[in-house]
Amino acid sequence: MGGLILFIFYGSILFFILTTALRVKKCIDAPVHLHWELYKGSSIYESTEWWTKKEITFGEKLWSMVLDLLFLREFYHRNRRFWYPLYLFHTGLYLLILWHAWLFIRAVVADIETASIFGWVWGTFSTLLTFIGGMAILIMRMRDEELKVHYPPVHYVKWVFLLLTLIGGVYAVDLHFKSSIPSLLKYVREQVTFADFEHKLRPAPAPALHVLFASVWLIYLPFSHVYQLFFRYYHYLRWDDVPNRKGGEIEKRVREHLERPVTWSAPHIQSGKQWREVASEMQQPPILDSNR
Amino acid sequence: MKAKRKKIRLQDISLPTDEPLITIRADDLMPLPPPLAREEKKDPYPSLSEEQKKRYESSLDGVSALSLPKPRNKEEEEKLVERFLRGLEKLLSPNDNWLFWQPLIQSLESCVRCQTCSDACPVYLSSGNQEIYRPTYRSEILRRIINKYIKKRGKILSKLTGDDIELNWPTVARLAELAYRCSLCRRCAQRCPLGSDNGLIGRELRKLFSQEMGIAPKELHESGTVQQLRVGASTGISPEAFQGMVEFMEDEIEEKWGRRIKIPVDKEGSDILLIHNSGEFMSWIENPVAFAIVFEAAGLSWTLSSEIYGYEATNYGTWYDDVQLARISLKQVEVARKLKVKKMVMAECGHAHKGLIVIADRILLDEMNFPRESFLPLLEELVCGGKLELDPQKNNFPVTLHDPCNFVRLMGIVEPQRRILRKICPQFREMEPHGVENYCCGGGSGFAIMSSMNFKEWRENISSRMKLKQILEAFNDVLDPGIKKYVCAPCSNCKGAIRDILASNGLWERHSIYYGGLVELVANAMVAMKKPFIDWEWH
Ligand code: SF4
Ligand code: SF4
Numbered sequence: 001m002g003g004l005i006l007f008i009f010y011g012s013i014l015f016f017i018l019t020t021a022l023r024v025k026k027c028i029d030a031p032v033h034l035h036w037e038l039y040k041g042s043s044i045y046e047s048t049e050w051w052t053k054k055e056i057t058f059g060e061k062l063w064s065m066v067l068d069l070l071f072l073r074e075f076y077h078r079n080r081r082f083w084y085p086l087y088l089f090h091t092g093l094y095l096l097i098l099w100h101a102w103l104f105i106r107a108v109v110a111d112i113e114t115a116s117i118f119g120w121v122w123g124t125f126s127t128l129l130t131f132i133g134g135m136a137i138l139i140m141r142m143r144d145e146e147l148k149v150h151y152p153p154v155h156y157v158k159w160v161f162l163l164l165t166l167i168g169g170v171y172a173v174d175l176h177f178k179s180s181i182p183s184l185l186k187y188v189r190e191q192v193t194f195a196d197f198e199h200k201l202r203p204a205p206a207p208a209l210h211v212l213f214a215s216v217w218l219i220y221l222p223f224s225h226v227y228q229l230f231f232r233y234y235h236y237l238r239w240d241d242v243p244n245r246k247g248g249e250i251e252k253r254v255r256e257h258l259e260r261p262v263t264w265s266a267p268h269i270q271s272g273k274q275w276r277e278v279a280s281e282m283q284q285p286p287i288l289d290s291n292r
Numbered sequence: 293m294k295a296k297r298k299k300i301r302l303q304d305i306s307l308p309t310d311e312p313l314i315t316i317r318a319d320d321l322m323p324l325p326p327p328l329a330r331e332e333k334k335d336p337y338p339s340l341s342e343e344q345k346k347r348y349e350s351s352l353d354g355v356s357a358l359s360l361p362k363p364r365n366k367e368e369e370e371k372l373v374e375r376f377l378r379g380l381e382k383l384l385s386p387n388d389n390w391l392f393w394q395p396l397i398q399s400l401e402s403c404v405r406c407q408t409c410s411d412a413c414p415v416y417l418s419s420g421n422q423e424i425y426r427p428t429y430r431s432e433i434l435r436r437i438i439n440k441y442i443k444k445r446g447k448i449l450s451k452l453t454g455d456d457i458e459l460n461w462p463t464v465a466r467l468a469e470l471a472y473r474c475s476l477c478r479r480c481a482q483r484c485p486l487g488s489d490n491g492l493i494g495r496e497l498r499k500l501f502s503q504e505m506g507i508a509p510k511e512l513h514e515s516g517t518v519q520q521l522r523v524g525a526s527t528g529i530s531p532e533a534f535q536g537m538v539e540f541m542e543d544e545i546e547e548k549w550g551r552r553i554k555i556p557v558d559k560e561g562s563d564i565l566l567i568h569n570s571g572e573f574m575s576w577i578e579n580p581v582a583f584a585i586v587f588e589a590a591g592l593s594w595t596l597s598s599e600i601y602g603y604e605a606t607n608y609g610t611w612y613d614d615v616q617l618a619r620i621s622l623k624q625v626e627v628a629r630k631l632k633v634k635k636m637v638m639a640e641c642g643h644a645h646k647g648l649i650v651i652a653d654r655i656l657l658d659e660m661n662f663p664r665e666s667f668l669p670l671l672e673e674l675v676c677g678g679k680l681e682l683d684p685q686k687n688n689f690p691v692t693l694h695d696p697c698n699f700v701r702l703m704g705i706v707e708p709q710r711r712i713l714r715k716i717c718p719q720f721r722e723m724e725p726h727g728v729e730n731y732c733c734g735g736g737s738g739f740a741i742m743s744s745m746n747f748k749e750w751r752e753n754i755s756s757r758m759k760l761k762q763i764l765e766a767f768n769d770v771l772d773p774g775i776k777k778y779v780c781a782p783c784s785n786c787k788g789a790i791r792d793i794l795a796s797n798g799l800w801e802r803h804s805i806y807y808g809g810l811v812e813l814v815a816n817a818m819v820a821m822k823k824p825f826i827d828w829e830w831h
Contacts, residue, residue: 074486228486
């Protein structure tokens with residue numbers, strides 16, 4: 001049993017890293033797309049000779065992304081009612097993720113016995129926020145007529161499972177480790193330093209269950225829409241405006257695509273020829289006489 | 293009292309019946325403000341004739357935008373479904389659909405079903421929240437078909453994820469029509485907190501039908517892009533006919549301005565090649581005339597082109613077909629290159645702006661990457677930079693501004709038109725909402741020129757309804773027919789859609805609400821005009 005949990009835990013980490021790498025690769029390999037933009041307000045096209053103007057910088061984009069992710073600005077402006085629980089949930093979750101990172105680092109870099117109560121407060125507070133937010137989202141998803149529309153059944157299961165994971169965490173920390181941060185850190189240290197294998201093969205059920213829950217999340221995460229969000233910023237999608245400059249990167253990447261064959265098969269397309277040919281050739285010659 | 297409506301589910305899209313999923317009744321529609329508030333409501337569109345119903349698919353909502361003939365037998369149906377699936381595979385392949393793969397996948401995968409977008413959609417709201425017009429309805433169906441038939445998820449997972457849509461001919465036929473119940477205004481995409489673009493999904497669906505199955509509205513394809521590539525313009529105007537129109541314009545200019553000028557045509561080496569939507573020459577010649585007067589008065593170095601493809605800004609490919617989009621864009625740029633002008637300037641045509649300046653941007657490589665810009669910043673320089681002698685009092689009547697989606701929300705040209713109007717129209721008032729939050733005129737994505745069977749009525753009473761409401765609200769304090777009012781719509785297609793709603797509701801005859809472009813107002817304000825430029829004659 002213990003062996004299985006170990007296998008699932010370390011396996012899920014490996015799986016997480018691999019699938020993430022694959023998704024990132026897929027994202028980087030993705031073809032450059034046509035310029036299909038939306039605008040929040042005035043753009044460079046409001047000037048004559050806009051091609052001589054500068055686009056926004058990488059720093060500005062990054063800053064905008066950080067604000068979006070931290071405060072869920074888009075929801076704040078466009079769906080305030082739903083923003084409240086979402087904001088609670090996400091703030092809790094970010095804090096909780098940071099707390100786990102802190103646990104892993106704290107467990108190996110300093111003396112465990114000196115850890116203060118602060119760690120416990122941080123963890124409990126974040127869990128509480130996440131729980132309240134998650135619960136509110138679940139309730140809204142079940143009761144609000146609009147939020148029920150098209151919501152796949154499996155996502156309800158997801159929210160319930162998430163709440164269970166949080167409860168499992170609280171159970172492990174407060175009942176199993178008796179709210180003692182030093183005992184918790186000791187346990188974490190065992191996990192990250194690969195020490196005391198014997199002990200690991202006979203894990204205590206409470207932390208083992210929590211670890212198992214965590215593994216399921218690690219496996220799910222690479223398939224969730226969260227990743228898609230990051231890719232949006234990477235890929236000139238929305239609120240981003242990158243014109244094609246002569247001799248630039250976009251031109252280089254598009255050029256490759258133009259050599260590829262067109263595969264669409266409607267009669268007006270001339271399937272099989274290269275994009276370049278299909279776009280510049282006439283399917284039928286133009287009529288140049290004047291008897292029309 | 294409203295009858296309780298049948299609840300439409302996603303799965304209903306595959307109901308194997310000829311009966312429409314919904315029939316919209318007068319009572320369903322979003323109410324309109326005065327003066328139309330108290331008028332008896334009528335059903336938004338007539339039913340098709342029995343003969344039409346027998347021959348064409350109309351099982352979505354009883355409307356036919358596509359005149360899609362019914363398959364003759366089961367085999368034919370199966371073949372079509374098979375072709376749809378092949379097309380769907382291509383749509384999802386980064387090789388076959390490199391041009392839009394990124395934003396499409398982003399849109400398919402990032403939706404969290406919060407329905408924030410629904411309240412943004414003019415079609416959904418105007419129709420009285422008809423489920424099938426919800427921006428996510430078509431996207432969600434497509435998503436589920438993909439999960440079931442392309443990703444081939446198993447039975448249990450399908451049940452859990454809700455991917456239980458059956459892909460049969462009724463599904464395909466209804467989806468084809470449904471792709472033409474969205475005007476691609478992308479107001480929903482603007483609202484979506486996750487960046488999912490249901491407008492784009494609609495466009496990609498149109499593209500699948502066109503590029504794989506050869507299914508597209510006749511007005512966009514045969515008499516649109518195909519005709520443009522053959523003759524030079526989607527209106528069918530040939531280069532010779534165009535020359536005749538230029539002479540007519542010169543006469544008009546002489547009458548209004550009191551000066552006979554030679555409109556520059558094919559003048560090599562000019563700074564500017566001005567390209568109009570050729571519909572302007574057919575229906576609103578005063579618009580190119582006003583441009584000519586303003587440009588001449590400002591002493592610009594400019595020209596029109598009479599070359600094949602050089603006098604037509606439209607590119608309907610923007611709305612339904614990447615190949616046609618690319619073909620037409622290349623032809624248009626080629627004309628400018630040959631004329632050795634410094635830049636191309638798009639006149640009052642929204643989709644031509646978005647199509648040639650923005651969307652085609654990345655397929656115009658090397659010497660084809662030719663400077664292209666909007667008329668708006670240029671016009672602003674002329675009006676606000678003191679290059680013209682203007683008297684705003686000549687425009688002393690209520691004016692409101694329609695924001696064409698294509699160059700406002702989809703291109704970020706928001707302020708120049710406002711600065712111009714504030715300068716030359718003392719009674720300028722905004723519609724609400726406006727700017728990047730504007731509502732589509734209802735004629736977007738080709739709707740303005742589509743008129744198959746009962747589609748025109750659908751457009752006038754549903755997709756344009758929100759615009760009608762906005763216009764009436766903007767003028768609610770000046771409805772008195774003694775006060776002439778002007779809806780400024782600086783885009784040819786928007787102008788067509790707005791003309792039709794004003795006409796079918798009798799708003800010109802009964803309340804003196806007139807419409808026109810932006811540059812006409814500039815010409816009207818010019819001190820040097822012999823006669824008022826705007827003649828308030830309905831057309
Ligand atoms: S498209 Fe966007 S706004 Fe609409 S339901 Fe999906 S996530 Fe919400
Ligand atoms: S693009 Fe416009 S018309 Fe289409 S679904 Fe979105 S809001 Fe509605």
